[in-house]
Amino acid sequence: MTGSAELQGLRVLVVEDEFLIAMDIEAMLRELACEVVGPIGDLASALRAAQAETPDLALLDVNLGGEPVTTVAEALVARAVPIVFCTGYQVENWCNRYPAAPTLMKPFQLADLRAALERALASGAAAANPRVPSPAWGRARRAGRRPKG
Amino acid sequence: MARLMARRRRSRTGATTVVAAPAAAGGNHAWLAALVDSSFDAILSKTLDGTITSWNPAAERMYGYAAAEAIGRPIEFIVPTDRLAELQAMDKQLARGEHVLPLETVRLTRDGRRIDVQLTMSPIVDEQGTVVGASGIGRDVTERRHTERQRQLLIDELNHRVKNSLATVQSLANQTLHSSPSPEHFIAAFSGRLAALARAHTLLANAHWAGAALHALIAEQLKPYRASERADVSIGGEDVWLAPSTALTLGLALHELATNAARHGALKSPSGRIEVRSQLQAATDGRRRAALLWSEHDGPSIETPGPRGFGVTLIERGLAYQLDGTAALEFRREGLHCTIQFPLDRGAAPAEGKEWSGDRALDGVG
Numbered sequence: 001m002t003g004s005a006e007l008q009g010l011r012v013l014v015v016e017d018e019f020l021i022a023m024d025i026e027a028m029l030r031e032l033a034c035e036v037v038g039p040i041g042d043l044a045s046a047l048r049a050a051q052a053e054t055p056d057l058a059l060l061d062v063n064l065g066g067e068p069v070t071t072v073a074e075a076l077v078a079r080a081v082p083i084v085f086c087t088g089y090q091v092e093n094w095c096n097r098y099p100a101a102p103t104l105m106k107p108f109q110l111a112d113l114r115a116a117l118e119r120a121l122a123s124g125a126a127a128a129n130p131r132v133p134s135p136a137w138g139r140a141r142r143a144g145r146r147p148k149g
Numbered sequence: 150m151a152r153l154m155a156r157r158r159r160s161r162t163g164a165t166t167v168v169a170a171p172a173a174a175g176g177n178h179a180w181l182a183a184l185v186d187s188s189f190d191a192i193l194s195k196t197l198d199g200t201i202t203s204w205n206p207a208a209e210r211m212y213g214y215a216a217a218e219a220i221g222r223p224i225e226f227i228v229p230t231d232r233l234a235e236l237q238a239m240d241k242q243l244a245r246g247e248h249v250l251p252l253e254t255v256r257l258t259r260d261g262r263r264i265d266v267q268l269t270m271s272p273i274v275d276e277q278g279t280v281v282g283a284s285g286i287g288r289d290v291t292e293r294r295h296t297e298r299q300r301q302l303l304i305d306e307l308n309h310r311v312k313n314s315l316a317t318v319q320s321l322a323n324q325t326l327h328s329s330p331s332p333e334h335f336i337a338a339f340s341g342r343l344a345a346l347a348r349a350h351t352l353l354a355n356a357h358w359a360g361a362a363l364h365a366l367i368a369e370q371l372k373p374y375r376a377s378e379r380a381d382v383s384i385g386g387e388d389v390w391l392a393p394s395t396a397l398t399l400g401l402a403l404h405e406l407a408t409n410a411a412r413h414g415a416l417k418s419p420s421g422r423i424e425v426r427s428q429l430q431a432a433t434d435g436r437r438r439a440a441l442l443w444s445e446h447d448g449p450s451i452e453t454p455g456p457r458g459f460g461v462t463l464i465e466r467g468l469a470y471q472l473d474g475t476a477a478l479e480f481r482r483e484g485l486h487c488t489i490q491f492p493l494d495r496g497a498a499p500a501e502g503k504e505w506s507g508d509r510a511l512d513g514v515g
Contacts, residue, residue, distance in 0.1 A: 017394070017471075018313060018316070018317060018394070018471075019398060019466070019467045019470040019471045020316075020317045020320040020321060020324070020467070021313070021316045021317060021320055022470065023320055023324060023462075023466075024316070024319060024320035024323055024324070027323060027324070027327075039470075041470050041471065042473075063309075065394070087309075087312075088308070088309040088310070088311070088312030088313045088316070089305065089308070089309045089312075105312065106312045106313060106315065106316040107312065107315045107316035107318075107319045108316075
């Protein structure tokens with residue numbers, strides 16, 4: 001049992017600069033019946049996607065080719081998109097800066113990813129800025145637009 | 150001397166140190182003065198209100214002020230403003246007759262540098278046991294602190310790399326499993342990819358992770374096949390310096406080409422040969438590009454030509470993703486051709502500010 005009713009059909013933006021790790025994340029998200037936006041490996045494209053796409057969740061590597069992913073995270077926070085960070089660094093400050101965003105330590109497994117996404121979704125819904133559409137709203141809209149398998 | 154010893158003993162158990170000169174022991178006084186003069190630690194004394202009363206040669210060297218300049222001045226001229234509160238707290242402690250145990254703080258030198266100083270302070274008492282001042286021993290630990298910070302940075306960076314490598318290996322295992330028809334196939338393909346990754350790592354480690362030279366990378370990935378098969382492989386063209394992440398991905402792609410050549414292509418037959426050529430290309434958009442042409446000749450006639458499954462994904466998608474480049478596989482009658490193109494200015498600059506470019510000197514690499 002790998003699926004999650006809560007996550008099924010959600011659009012997840014994946015930002016990760018290592019190709020192999022991005023592929024692994026992509027495969028895991030497919031197993032969770034999520035739709036993958038990306039994966040994206042560079043900061044500029046990631047920022048464009050964060051502003052133009054309407055993901056329900058985002059999975060961000062904290063370090064993109066030596067650059068922190070902060071601007072992308074800010075853009076997503078402004079649009080109330082829940083975030084999960086993933087990193088190989090032992091950094092607690094990311095957790096402090098975005099208290100609602102869980103941090104996944106690499107390497108992680110499907111169960112870790114699922115738990116982190118569910119946690120981000122739950123705290124994102126609780127802390128959603130009332131002026132922007134909540135993830136639940138986005139989900140309902142898409143559910144109406146496209147039938148789920 | 151006995152008196153001095155007695156006072157020293159008292160200082161261990163009690164709260165004071167005596168530096169007041171024993172009047173009758175002129176020889177001891179000279180001995181102590183020589184000890185202070187020859188110390189590598191800065192040793193100074195001050196009155197309770199902070200006026201400097203002695204300043205040894207090591208203090209002159211450490212802070213840059215001659216004894217004549219320092220003596221008579223208030224101690225604050227070597228204390229940064231953000232450490233004044235700490236100084237006041239220390240003075241209160243000393244006035245009560247207490248020691249200040251080794252403390253890491255910051256002091257200012259004459260030329261304005263902030264140095265890390267390990268400081269020990271003790272109260273000076275007179276014959277009646279009244280605190281009249283304080284003595285301080287300071288050691289410049291700037292270099293040590295710097296080394297410690299560097300070491301911590303290296304450990305953090307190493308940890309990051311190891312975690313990323315483990316995540317990469319996990320992905321290699323998963324992806325290889327998905328395209329493996331049998332456990333035997335899985336273990337052979339997975340071990341091969343792991344070994345390719347290890348060879349790329351070795352090259353990078355030799356260059357302190359600043360990057361790797363393309364030709365060395367090609368030679369390294371072909372090494373297992375060249376040794377066992379007496380294969381005819383030539384590597385030529387302009388060499389190019391690769392950033393670490395580029396080298397790792399390209400290393401894996403070259404491994405896929407080599408292992409395919411060994412199983413189906415030019416390395417399978419004695420007459421087969423492989424030519425690998427690299428060249429720098431004129432920039433069209435301000436970015437310099439490198440091209441790599443892999444061509445196999447005179448191998449067996451190809452029925453199931455190129456790499457399949459994950460191998461193709463690694464070459465085509467992996468190079469596009471990681472290098473912002475392109476990779477085209479072409480199955481010609483004489484053998485597989487693969488053309489890889491990628492820009493040379495993508496990604497972060499390698500560590501230690503080294504520029505990675507085609508015309509960089511490649512000494513000490515490989």
